[in-house]
Amino acid sequence: MSLTAESTDIRPFRVAVPENQITELRRRIEATRWPSKELVTDRSQGVQLATVQALARYWTTEYDWRTCEARLDSLPQFVTEIDGVAIHFIHVRSPHENALPLVMTHGWPGSVVELLDTIGPLTDPTAHGGSPEDAFHLVLPSLPGYGFSGEPAELGWGNGRMAQAWAELMNRLGYTRYVAQGGDVGAAVTDAMGRQGPEGLLGIHVNLLAGAIGIKDHLPMESEQERAAFDALNTFMTDGFAYFLEQTTRPQTIGYSLLDSPIGLAAWMLDHDTDSYYKISRAFVDRAPVGNLTRKNIVDNITLYWLTGTGASSARWYWEFGREIAGGQAPPPVRVPVAFTTFPGEIWAAPRSWVETVYPGVAYFNEADKGGHFAAWEEPELFAREVRAAFRSLR
Numbered sequence: 374m375s376l377t378a379e380s381t382d383i384r385p386f387r388v389a390v391p392e393n394q395i396t397e398l399r400r401r402i403e404a405t406r407w408p409s410k411e412l413v414t415d416r417s418q419g420v421q422l423a424t425v426q427a428l429a430r431y432w433t434t435e436y437d438w439r440t441c442e443a444r445l446d447s448l449p450q451f452v453t454e455i456d457g458v459a460i461h462f463i464h465v466r467s468p469h470e471n472a473l474p475l476v477m478t479h480g481w482p483g484s485v486v487e488l489l490d491t492i493g494p495l496t497d498p499t500a501h502g503g504s505p506e507d508a509f510h511l512v513l514p515s516l517p518g519y520g521f522s523g524e525p526a527e528l529g530w531g532n533g534r535m536a537q538a539w540a541e542l543m544n545r546l547g548y549t550r551y552v553a554q555g556g557d558v559g560a561a562v563t564d565a566m567g568r569q570g571p572e573g574l575l576g577i578h579v580n581l582l583a584g585a586i587g588i589k590d591h592l593p594m595e596s597e598q599e600r601a602a603f604d605a606l607n608t609f610m611t612d613g614f615a616y617f618l619e620q621t622t623r624p625q626t627i628g629y630s631l632l633d634s635p636i637g638l639a640a641w642m643l644d645h646d647t648d649s650y651y652k653i654s655r656a657f658v659d660r661a662p663v664g665n666l667t668r669k670n671i672v673d674n675i676t677l678y679w680l681t682g683t684g685a686s687s688a689r690w691y692w693e694f695g696r697e698i699a700g701g702q703a704p705p706p707v708r709v710p711v712a713f714t715t716f717p718g719e720i721w722a723a724p725r726s727w728v729e730t731v732y733p734g735v736a737y738f739n740e741a742d743k744g745g746h747f748a749a750w751e752e753p754e755l756f757a758r759e760v761r762a763a764f765r766s767l768r
Contacts (some may be wrong), residue, residue, distance in 0.1 A: 480557020516699025570708030621695030628685025712763030
C-alpha cells in the first residue's frame with residue numbers, strides 16, 4: 374500500500390501473499406546446505422541441528438501460512454503514514470463501552486503474531502474470567518521496519534522517534550486517554566513514551582528492564598535474588614548476546630543471510646535467549662510445547678519475517694539502540710506511573726529493587742509464577758491478568 378507524504382489517512386489493510394512466494398520459500402528450505410552437528414550437547418555453540426531440521430520438516434510438510442493469513446485478515450488491520458513511514462496496526466475495539474485504550478508493542482524477534490492470543494482476554498475480559506471494568510480497546514502496531522510496516526529510509530528511528538509515532542497514532546485514532554505496554558524492543562519504546570509523557574498517556578507497563586544493560590554496575594547486588602539477576606545479566610552480556618552484538622554493530626551484514634536463507638533466518642531468530650530457545654526446541658524435537666509456544670505459532674512468526682523481507686530492517690533498531698547506550702546520557706525521568714511484571718524465565722528476572730532503581734516509586738510490581746521473555750506469547754491469559762492489574766488504578 375502506498376501513501377502520499379502528506380497523508381494522515383487511516384486505510385484498511387489486508388494480507389495477500391502471492392502463491393509463488395510460498396512456493397519459493399519451500400524451495401529454498403529444501404535446498405538448504407546443512408552444517409555438521411554441533412560438538413556439544415547444549416546450545417553453547419548455537420542453535421542445535423536437530424532443532425532446526427525438525428523445524429524445517431514441519432515448515433515444508435505440515436505448515437500452512439494461509440491459516441495465519443486468514444487469522445490476521447479476520448482482524449481489523451490498518452495502515453497510516455507517520456513521519457514518512459507506513460505504520461501497520463491491528464485495532465480491536467472492546468465490546469465494553471468504557472474500555473481503556475491500550476497501545477501494546479512487540480519486540481524482536483517477535484511481531485504482532487506474538488500478541489494475537491492476548492486480544493480476546495484484553496478486549497473481552499468477561500469471556501476470559503474478568504470483568505467489564507478490565508476491558509481495553511487494543512492497538513497493536515508493527516514497529517517500523519518490522520512485519521507489514523514500512524522500512525525507515527533514514528537514520529534516527531530509535532526508541533524516542535517510535536514513541537512519538539505511537540503517540541501520534543493514538544491521537545489519530547481519537548484516543549485522548551490511553552495506556553501503553555511493551556516487552557523487549559517494545560519495553561524500550563514504551564519506556565521512551567513514559568519519559569516523553571505525551572498528552573493523554575496515563576501510565577505504562579513493561580516486562581523487561583531494558584535499562585539495566587546501561588547501568589548494570591550500579592544496580593543493587595546484596596540479596597540472593599539480586600545476585601542471581603546480576604549473574605543472569607552478566608551471562609547474557611558475555612555469552613548469550615551474539616545476536617545483540619551483531620545487530621547493534623553490523624545489522625546490514627547479517628541482513629544478507631536473513632533475506633537469502635529461510636533456515637538462516639529461523640536459526641538466527643531462535644538463538645535469542647536460553648529459556649525461550651529450549652522451550653521452542655521442545656516444541657519441535659519433542660512435540661511438547663510450553664504454553665502457547667507451539668510449532669505453528671513459532672513458524673507463523675518466522676514466516677512473517679521471511680515474506681515481508683524484514684530481517685535486515687528489523688535488526689537496524691539495535692544499531693540505533695547501541696548508539697543510544699554508547700552516548701551514556703542519562704534519560705529524563707519518567708513522567709507517568711509505571712507498572713512492572715517480572716516473569717521468572719526472563720533473560721534477567723529483575724527484582725523489585727532493580728525496577729525501583731530505574732523507575733523510582735514504581736506504581737505496580739509483581740512477580741509472575743511462570744512465563745519467560747515472550748510472556749504475552751507463551752502465557753497470554755496470565756499476561757492479560759497482569760496487564761489488567763497493572764492499569765486498574767488508572768481507570
